[in-house]
């Protein structure tokens with residue numbers, strides 16, 4: 242007689258089905274490694290002001306004791322340590338090994354959007370000038386300054402259709418949708434985006450981070466587009482901007498890894514809208530108790546979203562950016578009870594609440610940055626979301 246089946250095979254879903262099943266309130270995440278759709282709340286993970294990795298590990302252990310057979314912590318953490326966070330152990334998690342893949346996507350309806358830049362573009366360029374003064378005065382080496390676009394439509398935004406367009410537009414991106422509703426919100430609030438930047442992943446002992454910094458907007462003409470890519474790779478200013486991030490990510494991961502491979506030179510990766518300098522760093526974790534979320538918390542905020550030195554950059558951001566970033570430039574992802582997981586930098590994203598959408602884009606400022614070019618770069622970064630929303634590009 243054949244032995245009893247002790248392990249029930251976990252249902253494996255199709256990536257496209259998980260995307261189709263997403264509804265606001267769920268957590269959705271997809272990358273080249275697969276997709277995850279999570280529903281309901283088994284437990285909230287609370288950790289005021291940090292050590293969320295420890296709180297997540299405790300919540301996962303409690304979920305196992307309560308009989309949850311495959312608990313995962315999913316969610317988003319804001320830019321500031323004392324900022325917002327939305328982390329839960331969901332009641333139900335469905336996974337697909339493959340990403341969402343191709344599939345039909347209804348073209349974006351073309352609603353009449355009212356668009357308000359915050360701050361005004363000229364004020365953003367002024368803030369970049371002031372950051373350059375701080376850099377000239379040797380107070381800072383790098384700071385990332387962001388700006389927002391507030392869009393208002395005549396009717397509520399269909400978040401599932403927006404998410405599907407983001408996933409289909411760039412299957413290589415890490416696309417996500419997270420419920421970030423807060424008390425006082427007039428309607429459910431969703432953080433939705435397609436980040437090109439892997440903060441860190443851990444699978445077994447393998448650790449991967451893929452910092453990006455140093456960017457050029459893409460153009461339709463192929464020859465000019467190739468020229469921009471080559472110019473980015475040759476740009477001393479962009480290489481310096483990138484080196485800060487790669488060095489800091491390598492330094493932090495070096496504390497946790499027994500092997501670390503850091504390529505000496507950046508490469509260029511492309512999204513449909515941008516070229517970016519990229520360094521793929523790989524390592525082997527020294528202590529298996531260090532979870533993907535613990536690594537992510539140690540790395541955040543990297544100089545891809547904050548700056549160097551980090552405390553002065555934080556102060557400069559607080560002084561020079563008129564809006565609180567909230568979840569923008571934080572992290573989104575998941576971690577499981579084995580410590581495996583994947584966390585991305587919360588960029589190329591928007592918060593959607595009923596008919597209102599806030600987009601965020603930032604750019605790294607270093608010696609040699611040009612305020613108008615940084616304004617144009619942030620404008621180009623908005624295109625990921627503007628295209629998916631069917632709004633006019635700016």
Ligand SMILES: C=C(O[C@H]1C=CC=C(C(=O)O)[C@@H]1O)C(=O)O
Pocket residue numbers: 385438453454455456517544545546570588589601602603604605622
């Ligand atoms: C802060 C953003 O991008 C960061 C990540 C990649 C490249 C960046 C840059 O070239 O400035 C930024 O550091 C954003 O897209 O909003």
